[in-house]
Amino acid sequence: ILPLSDRLAPAGRAVRDGYLASYYEYRQQGGADLDILVLDQDSYGSASDAYGVAVAQGATLVVGPLSKEAVANLAARADRPVPVLALNRLDGAEALAGGSSALVQFALAPDDEAREVAELAFGKGARNALIMRPQGEWGGKVAQALTERWQQLGGTIINSVTYAGRKDSSSSVKAALDLPASEQRAQAVEEIFGGNLEFNARRRQDVDVVFLLSGNAVEARSLKPLLAFHYAGTVPVYATSSIYSGTADPRDRDLEGINFVETPWLLGSNTQLKNTIAAGKTGTDSYTRLHALGADAFLLQLQFRQLQGGADALFRGNTGLLSMDPQLHIHRELVLATFDEGAIKPQ
Numbered sequence: 001i002l003p004l005s006d007r008l009a010p011a012g013r014a015v016r017d018g019y020l021a022s023y024y025e026y027r028q029q030g031g032a033d034l035d036i037l038v039l040d041q042d043s044y045g046s047a048s049d050a051y052g053v054a055v056a057q058g059a060t061l062v063v064g065p066l067s068k069e070a071v072a073n074l075a076a077r078a079d080r081p082v083p084v085l086a087l088n089r090l091d092g093a094e095a096l097a098g099g100s101s102a103l104v105q106f107a108l109a110p111d112d113e114a115r116e117v118a119e120l121a122f123g124k125g126a127r128n129a130l131i132m133r134p135q136g137e138w139g140g141k142v143a144q145a146l147t148e149r150w151q152q153l154g155g156t157i158i159n160s161v162t163y164a165g166r167k168d169s170s171s172s173v174k175a176a177l178d179l180p181a182s183e184q185r186a187q188a189v190e191e192i193f194g195g196n197l198e199f200n201a202r203r204r205q206d207v208d209v210v211f212l213l214s215g216n217a218v219e220a221r222s223l224k225p226l227l228a229f230h231y232a233g234t235v236p237v238y239a240t241s242s243i244y245s246g247t248a249d250p251r252d253r254d255l256e257g258i259n260f261v262e263t264p265w266l267l268g269s270n271t272q273l274k275n276t277i278a279a280g281k282t283g284t285d286s287y288t289r290l291h292a293l294g295a296d297a298f299l300l301q302l303q304f305r306q307l308q309g310g311a312d313a314l315f316r317g318n319t320g321l322l323s324m325d326p327q328l329h330i331h332r333e334l335v336l337a338t339f340d341e342g343a344i345k346p347q
Helices: 009-028 047-056 068-075 110-123 137-153 166-176 179-193 217-229 250-255 271-279 285-302
Strands: 084-086 103-105 128-134 156-163 209-212 237-239 259-262 321-324 330-333 335-340 343-346
Touching: 009 271, 009 285, 047 068, 068 084, 068 103, 084 285, 110 137, 110 209, 110 237, 110 259, 110 330, 128 137, 137 156, 209 217, 217 237, 217 250, 250 335, 271 285, 285 321
Parallel strands: 084 103, 128 156, 128 209, 209 237, 237 259
Antiparallel strands: 259 335, 321 330, 335 343
């Protein structure tokens, strides 16, 4: 069950392409023939209505829907006779109606990635963190997830700065590093001695890691060089996968040396399957991570019974190392990567 004809159609088609490519690869390797029914959720009144049609047509497992709103709609359904592998995750406050079958939730959640970069930075010895994040709901949610995990580990957030856009970048970096206070001190000294003094602004010295929670590559490319310009070029910078568009871009040289988490799919795994999707020329190339989500949805479908064994069941997927918690949430462990002369590579 995927959105295939309305606003989310490009994303839905990308998931479908990844899923079907993974299925046909499985068939070529001798896997069993499966009867797969693809339903366009946009052709029905709701995700719950589409689910009812799938069940009526004999489905024994439903993959999808994709949007959080659609998953919530299906979760509110009291009678779910067939298990669901949903491709998004409900917020903690949203309760399930308690259908008779499982509702497993699998999402490319940026807040999961934020928790992982917190763990990686802490493991490298960082303790005092600076957070830079964009205004808006997305930035707030990701920063909250990172802050909670960082503090659980024993780290300290010494400053958190919100920026509104590219024009706000330089002032945001200066404020984050407490450079205005240094400039004010220099101005006060000049006033005392009555002349112009030669001085370099001094950033705060208690920062040993910067979490750059940019929502896209454009934002990150405008902020990372400013850290060096404002005397913080030697401080390690960590980010989520949102700083990488998914395709090579020579402008990513501005992100040189940054540490970020990325899916195995974009770091060279399963190239044959990626080439198969690209050869299909379906127009979904800009949604490459959703190809990986669809491919892993098929993998998890095959391993559905084993998943019910709990957190000890681990699967090496295209979106990361996959496991499931008691709340039936699929968790991903990604790969630490960096930029080297504009290209990404695993660390």
